[in-house]
Amino acid sequence: MKLIPETGWAEQPATVEQSLTGAVDCDVVVIGGGGGGMSAAIRLAEKGIDVVLLEAKTLGWGATSRNAGYITNSIAADPELLGLLLKSERLRNLYRYAENSVHFAEDAIERHEIDCGYQREGIVMAAVSKGQLRHARRNARVMAEAGSPAEFVEGRAAGLPEGFLGGVREGVGGTLNPGEFVLGLRTATIASGVRVYEHTPARDVTDTGDGVTVETPDGKVRARKALLTTNAYSAGLFIAPKNLVTPVWTSLVETEPVAPERLDEIGWTSRAPMVTLHMILESYRVTPRGTIVFGTRRVQTGRAPLPDRTPAPNVADDLVRGFHDRFPGLRDIKPQKAWGGWIGMSSTWLPVAGEASDNVLYSLACNGHGFAQAQYVGHLLADRIDGAPLHEDLAAIWHGRKRFWPSLVSGPALHAAWLADRASDRLAALTK
Numbered sequence: 001m002k003l004i005p006e007t008g009w010a011e012q013p014a015t016v017e018q019s020l021t022g023a024v025d026c027d028v029v030v031i032g033g034g035g036g037g038m039s040a041a042i043r044l045a046e047k048g049i050d051v052v053l054l055e056a057k058t059l060g061w062g063a064t065s066r067n068a069g070y071i072t073n074s075i076a077a078d079p080e081l082l083g084l085l086l087k088s089e090r091l092r093n094l095y096r097y098a099e100n101s102v103h104f105a106e107d108a109i110e111r112h113e114i115d116c117g118y119q120r121e122g123i124v125m126a127a128v129s130k131g132q133l134r135h136a137r138r139n140a141r142v143m144a145e146a147g148s149p150a151e152f153v154e155g156r157a158a159g160l161p162e163g164f165l166g167g168v169r170e171g172v173g174g175t176l177n178p179g180e181f182v183l184g185l186r187t188a189t190i191a192s193g194v195r196v197y198e199h200t201p202a203r204d205v206t207d208t209g210d211g212v213t214v215e216t217p218d219g220k221v222r223a224r225k226a227l228l229t230t231n232a233y234s235a236g237l238f239i240a241p242k243n244l245v246t247p248v249w250t251s252l253v254e255t256e257p258v259a260p261e262r263l264d265e266i267g268w269t270s271r272a273p274m275v276t277l278h279m280i281l282e283s284y285r286v287t288p289r290g291t292i293v294f295g296t297r298r299v300q301t302g303r304a305p306l307p308d309r310t311p312a313p314n315v316a317d318d319l320v321r322g323f324h325d326r327f328p329g330l331r332d333i334k335p336q337k338a339w340g341g342w343i344g345m346s347s348t349w350l351p352v353a354g355e356a357s358d359n360v361l362y363s364l365a366c367n368g369h370g371f372a373q374a375q376y377v378g379h380l381l382a383d384r385i386d387g388a389p390l391h392e393d394l395a396a397i398w399h400g401r402k403r404f405w406p407s408l409v410s411g412p413a414l415h416a417a418w419l420a421d422r423a424s425d426r427l428a429a430l431t432k
Contacts, residue, residue: 001253001316001320001334001335001336001337001338002336002337002338003310003311003313003316003337003338003339004310004337004338004339005308005309005310005339006339007065007066007178007179007339007341008179008252008254008337008338008339009065009066009069009177009178009179009180010065010177010179010180010182010183011179012058013058013059013183013186016058016198016199017058017059017190017196017197017198018197018198019197019198019199019200019216019217019218020054020197020200020216020218020219020221021218021219022218022219022220023219023220023221023222024052024195024219024220024221024222025221025222025223026050026051026052026195026221026222026223027044027049027050027051027223027224027225028044028049028050028051028052028223028224028225028226028227028382028385029051029052029053029054029212029214029221029223029225029226029227030044030051030052030053030054030226030227030229031054031202031205031214031226031227031228031229031230031237032054032055032228032229032230032231032233033053033054033055033058033059033060033061033189033196033198034059034060034061034062034063034064034229034231034374035060035064035182035185035371035374035375035378036229036231036363036365036374036375036377036378037053037055037059037227037229037230037378038053038059038060038185038186038188038189038375038378039108039185039374039375039376039378039379039382040227040229040378040379040381040382041053041189041192041194041196041382042188042189042192042194042379043378043379043382043383044194044382044385044386045192045193045194046192047382047386049386050195051194051195052194052195052197052221052223053189053194053195053196053197054197054200054201054202054214054216054221055196055197055198055199055200056199056200056201056202056233057198057199058186058198058199059182059185059186059189059196059198060182060183060185060186062231062232062233062341062342063231063232063341063342063343063344063366064178064181064182064371064374065178065179065181065182065341066178066252066339066340066341067178067250067252067341067343067371068175068178068252068283068285068293068295068296069175069176069177069178069285069293069371070123070173070174070175070273070275070283070285070369070371071102071105071106071118071173071174071175071176071371071372072098072102072123072170072173072369072371072372073095073098073099073101073102073148073149073170073172073173074098074123074125074170074275074369075094075095075097075098075350075351075369076349076350076351076367076368076369076370077349077350078139079139079142079143079146080135080138080139080142082094082142083142083145083146088145088146090396091142091146092146092147093392093393093395093396094146094350094396094397095143095146095147095148096147096392096393096396097351097373097376097393097396097397098148098373099148099149099172100376100393101370101372101373101375101376101377101393102172102173102372103172104372104375104376104379105371105372105375105376106118106120108185108375109176109181109184112184112185112187112188113184114180114181114184114185114188115180115184116176116177116178116180116181116184117175117176117177117180117287117288118174118175118176118181119174119175119176119288120173120174121174121175121271121272121273122169122170122171122172122173122174122272123169123170123173123174123175123272123273123274123275124153124158124160124164124167124168124169124170124272124273124274124275125139125167125168125170125274125275125276125277126155126160126164126165126166126167126274126275126276126277127155127164127165127166127167127276127277128163128164128165128276128277128326128425128428129165129424129425129427129428129431130165130428130431131424131428132165132167132276132277132278133165133166133167135277136152136166136167136168136277137152139168139277140152140168143168148170148171149170149171149172150168150169150170150171151168151169151171152166152167152168152169153166153167153168153169154166155167155267156267158270158272159267159268159269159270159271159272160267160268160270160272160274161263161266161267161268161326161327162266162267162329163326163327163328164274164326167274167277169272173372174273175273175285177287177288178371197216200216200217200218200219201216201217202214202215202216202230202237203215203216203217204237204238205226205228205237205238205239205360206239207226207239207356207357207358207359207360209358209359211223211224211225211359212224212225212226212359212360214226224359225359225360225361225385226359226360226361227360227361227362227363227378227381227382227385228240228356228360228361228362228363229362229363229374229378229381231245231342231343231344231364231366231374232245232247232248232302232306232342232343232344232366233247233304233306233342233344234344234362234364235247235303235304235306235344236304236305236306239356239357239360240356240362241354241356241362241399241401241403241404242403242404243347243403243404243405243406243407244344244346244347244352244362244364244404245344245345245346245347245364245407246301246344246345246347246407246409246410247301247302247303247304247306247342247343247344247345248299248300248301248302248342248343248344248345248368248409248414249299249300249301249302249309249311249340249341249342250295250296250299250340250341250343250368251295251296251298251299251311251312251315251316251319251338251339251340252293252294252295252319252338252339252340253293253294253295253316253319253320253323253335253337253338254287254291254292254293254335254336254337254338255291255292255293255323255330255333255334255335255336256291256333256334256335256336257289257290257291258286258290258291258292258330258333259290260290262329262330262333263286265329266327266329266330268286271286273285273286275296278297278421278424279417279418279420279421280296280297280298280299280414280417280418280421281296281297281368282294282295282296282297282322282326283295283296284323284326284327291336292323292330292333294319294322294323295319295340296368297318297319297322297418297421298315298318298319298418299414300312300315300411300414301409301410301411301414302342306342309340310338310339310340311338311339311340316335316338319338320335323335325425343366343367343368344364344366344367345367345368345407345409346364346367346404346407347404347405347406347407347408347409348399348404349367349409350367350397351364351365351366351367351370351373351377351397352364352365352397352398352399353365353377353380353381353394353397353398353399354398354399354400354401354402355400355401361381361384361385363377363378363381365377365397376393377394377397380393380394381394
């Protein structure tokens with residue numbers, strides 16, 4: 001199995017936009033060219049605002065192109081737990097926001113004519129033990145009460161593979177190739193008239209009171225306002241709220257092509273993409289190229305400055321071991337390559353947006369499920385920074401200038417969660 005430093009979904013752009021040299025002025029500077037940053041920049045350009053977009057690598061280099069490719073209305077936390085911790089009105093607002101994020105991403109695919117293999121097939125939060133199946137029933141009830149189009153399904157009736165007992169089918173969303181999506185959104189961003197500077201990391205961001213100054217290795221941007229859409233890399237910027245983000249490295253593995261009849265033999269007749277109900281989820285999906293991509297399961301934290309890296313060999317091996325455990329009928333299928341990326345986990349475990357200072361807004365809308373949400377929030381923040389009232393969906397995750405508590409996400413905590421998941425797997429195997 002080859003461990004690669006770039007995304008395994010698509011090739012890198014054939015050409016690169018120039019890096020910034022010298023000083024430039026603009027109305028709004030967007031820092032971070034992932035899905036959220038590109039969506040924000042496009043929206044600002046549509047409104048006739050002079051916008052500069054800075055990206056440390058190439059647009060979409062980070063989590064936007066490296067994830068599992070799920071467009072989901074999940075909100076990055078256990079629904080049953082959220083039902084206990086949050087008021088019912090707030091939970092309904094969060095699920096409305098998440099579903100609208102899905103529709104926004106779908107509209108972006110159509111509007112920009114992005115060929116990324118999007119399949120509207122929903123997603124199954126799948127149970128691999130009787131305990132998880134009971135949990136799934138409770139989750140389905142909580143989600144339905146919050147207005148989510150979710151339903152409990154039995155494994156065989158839902159066409160899930162052997163060993164997957166059932167779960168919660170999310171009624172919206174589906175899967176795509178995130179690498180191809182990034183290339184399409186990047187093309188749309190450049191074509192929109194946004195001044196894009198790639199290979200231009202922000203070294204320092206200063207709110208001077210009457211504007212914002214961004215220092216880069218070879219230049220400077222002066223703007224009236226700024227948006228931070230830097231996800232995991234927010235931890236490296238002093239202006240970002242303290243304790244906003246914990247960088248977490250997640251990994252994916254892709255197999256060799258699998259014959260369709262093999263999938264039918266193991267019962268995966270629906271081909272439904274799945275995430276498990278472990279403390280640290282496992283994801284499994286069939287791609288349009290006939291392979292299976294699976295990942296997460298075991299994650300690692302990092303500190304700024306975040307390095308370019310590949311998955312750790314022991315993590316990649318553990319992912320393959322998990323694949324064999326879940327799909328014993330496919331043990332002969334060989335893994336081809338593994339890649340990964342840094343995502344940002346907020347200390348609230350929920351998507352957030354707010355104000356870093358008078359002239360700087362920020363977004364952290366990923367949290368492991370936010371491929372679509374990051375884009376939607378970027379769009380809403382573009383309207384907000386242009387003076388629009390707080391949109392009801394932005395209000396659902398708005399943190400304002402409130403402080404963040406220190407995060408509970410840490411290396412020891414994540415390792416303990418992985419150990420707990422493996423213990424529950426062994427218990428489930430003994431009670432079958």
